[in-house]
Amino acid sequence: MSSRILHGSCARLFYYYLMKIGEKMHYEVIIPAAGSGKRMGEIFNKLFIDLDGKTIIQRTVEVFLSDPYCRKVILAIKPEEKCICDRIFADKKSKITYVNGGSERQYSVRNGLEAVSKDTKIILVHDGARPFINHNQIQELVECARKMGSTVLAVRVKDTIKKTDGLTITETVERDNLWSIQTPQAFRTEVLKQAHSWADETGYLGTDDSSLVEKIGLSVSVTEGNYENIKITTKEDILFAEAILKKRSN
Ligand code: C5P
Numbered sequence: 070m071s072s073r074i075l076h077g078s079c080a081r082l083f084y085y086y087l088m089k090i091g092e093k094m095h096y097e098v099i100i101p102a103a104g105s106g107k108r109m110g111e112i113f114n115k116l117f118i119d120l121d122g123k124t125i126i127q128r129t130v131e132v133f134l135s136d137p138y139c140r141k142v143i144l145a146i147k148p149e150e151k152c153i154c155d156r157i158f159a160d161k162k163s164k165i166t167y168v169n170g171g172s173e174r175q176y177s178v179r180n181g182l183e184a185v186s187k188d189t190k191i192i193l194v195h196d197g198a199r200p201f202i203n204h205n206q207i208q209e210l211v212e213c214a215r216k217m218g219s220t221v222l223a224v225r226v227k228d229t230i231k232k233t234d235g236l237t238i239t240e241t242v243e244r245d246n247l248w249s250i251q252t253p254q255a256f257r258t259e260v261l262k263q264a265h266s267w268a269d270e271t272g273y274l275g276t277d278d279s280s281l282v283e284k285i286g287l288s289v290s291v292t293e294g295n296y297e298n299i300k301i302t303t304k305e306d307i308l309f310a311e312a313i314l315k316k317r318s319n
Pocket of ligand 1: 100101102103104105116145170171172173174175177178196197198199300301302
């Protein structure tokens, strides 16, 4: 009798897992990678900096190529850097769709949107400069975008934030509801397309994609991430990146 009960609950657990696996949604990702190395103090694109044997862009792209739920990686690059990418991704060519980057990050993403497959329901936008994203967080974002329409990965602000007039403090901002916004940002396809069309028509330029969605009056939720998902921007970030890699290899 007790073994029958055990069998019954095992079977239920098994079907529950099957359902969970079946529920997971596929997505496509746009990776803007057409920036420069200015803030890094380099004359070349910082994404080609080597991090322990692999370039930054290679590490970022590989996270998505190894995710069975990612149907397509759309990489926005400078046309003159296509030959470098061809070399880096020589054995993964068929899985990457290249589009031309724009003069601003937003335009790189907009160009990427044109390469999204017609039947894709969820799109992620992820900075090429954030190589430490992981599959669990990606799936959490995909699921949240499916339910809510739009979501961004973010971490709580750790420092006290103050506003100034020049160098004089005018206000200490309440920290409880302050977040540092990261990527990936995940959207239902029609939401992101609508937001970018609006930005094109009005000439609005935002620093991320969720700001365009906010501007058209749709709500965007926050998905709590972690502090390892850094954007490699300046020289110090290379030190942090090497430390994260070292920790992960231990
Ligand atoms: O410069 P920053 O790191 O903030 O840029 C975020 C991402 O956007 C980077 O991966 C960068 O390569 C990309 N980008 C782009 N086109 C631009 C500027 C930045 O694809 N014109």
